[in-house]
Amino acid sequence: MRKIPLFFVILLLVTVPQCQNPGDEAPPQESSAPSGITQEQKDAARNAFYAEHPDFRCVDTLVSFSGTENPSFPVANAYGPPAGSGEYAGSLDVFMLGTEKEAVFRIAGKVAANGAGDDLVIYENGFKTASGAYYMEPGFVEVSPDGINWYGFSPAFDPDSPDNENSSPYNELSGKSGMAGLLPVVLNYLTNPIDPALPSAGGDRLDLGNAKKITDSSSNDPLTYTYENTLSADGFSSIKYVKIMDGYTSASVETALSGDGNPRNGMDLDAICFFHTQSE
Numbered sequence: 001m002r003k004i005p006l007f008f009v010i011l012l013l014v015t016v017p018q019c020q021n022p023g024d025e026a027p028p029q030e031s032s033a034p035s036g037i038t039q040e041q042k043d044a045a046r047n048a049f050y051a052e053h054p055d056f057r058c059v060d061t062l063v064s065f066s067g068t069e070n071p072s073f074p075v076a077n078a079y080g081p082p083a084g085s086g087e088y089a090g091s092l093d094v095f096m097l098g099t100e101k102e103a104v105f106r107i108a109g110k111v112a113a114n115g116a117g118d119d120l121v122i123y124e125n126g127f128k129t130a131s132g133a134y135y136m137e138p139g140f141v142e143v144s145p146d147g148i149n150w151y152g153f154s155p156a157f158d159p160d161s162p163d164n165e166n167s168s169p170y171n172e173l174s175g176k177s178g179m180a181g182l183l184p185v186v187l188n189y190l191t192n193p194i195d196p197a198l199p200s201a202g203g204d205r206l207d208l209g210n211a212k213k214i215t216d217s218s219s220n221d222p223l224t225y226t227y228e229n230t231l232s233a234d235g236f237s238s239i240k241y242v243k244i245m246d247g248y249t250s251a252s253v254e255t256a257l258s259g260d261g262n263p264r265n266g267m268d269l270d271a272i273c274f275f276h277t278q279s280e
């Protein structure tokens with residue numbers, strides 16, 4: 001097991017939002033990539049990774065965004081396969097979504113089918129500590145076949161279930177499901193191009209078979225929306241759009257990083273990928 005001092009991993013994560021001041025603009029950081037790697041080398045690595053996994057593809061197009069793009073952590077950092085930093089560190093190859101913001105993505109020219117098992121995986125930059133605590137940046141996921149009808153994953157977020165905390169009541173995976181930003185990311189298409197289907201590759205996986213139509217969003221909290229028919233019950237076998245919403249959209253979402261005087265960081269998206277893509 002790799003051992004990285006706790007102060008270092010916390011520094012990695014909290015460094016991200018500190019670059020929000022326009023006066024602090026730094027060139028995009030690639031802490032998860034070997035230094036000196038060129039864009040051509042990245043493109044070649046991405047193409048080789050896709051060739052190895054023919055139906056696995058990741059979003060490459062932003063459809064809409066309710067926030068303001070941070071030039072140090074631009075939306076392009078969310079395109080292509082993930083550049084994870086392993087279980088114990090957060091990647092900086094991320095798009096900073098921002099607290100309570102949402103963004104809609106797609107893959108140009110492709111749709112994502114509801115195939116066997118999980119269909120969608122979201123790679124955020126939360127991480128784990130040596131003591132076993134999870135520093136999560138939770139968020140909600142919705143999908144749509146047409147940009148009109150939206151389907152969610154019946155998210156659940158019980159901050160402290162069971163009462164088994166390591167260092168905070170908000171750092172356990174139990175009681176949390178149907179959300180993104182929970183699990184660390186081990187897969188890195190540049191330095192650790194393992195099979196994305198392996199559970200050990202990390203990321204938060206969702207099955208389109210579990211997506212249900214949002215029929216009442218008047219609570220303004222995805223945890224308490226009304227979810228009804230599945231995609232297949234409504235005659236849809238694939239989706240085109242995926243929406244990611246920062247978890248602080250819900251007043252019920254609290255994490256270790258938002259307590260004890262820490263700022264609410266919001267989600268940092270490394271990649272959003274599908275296992276069963278087809279041409280549109």
Ligand SMILES: [Ca+2]
Binds near residue numbers: 207208209
């Ligand atoms: Ca499925």
Ligand SMILES: [Ca+2]
Binds near residue numbers: 082083093
């Ligand atoms: Ca990335």
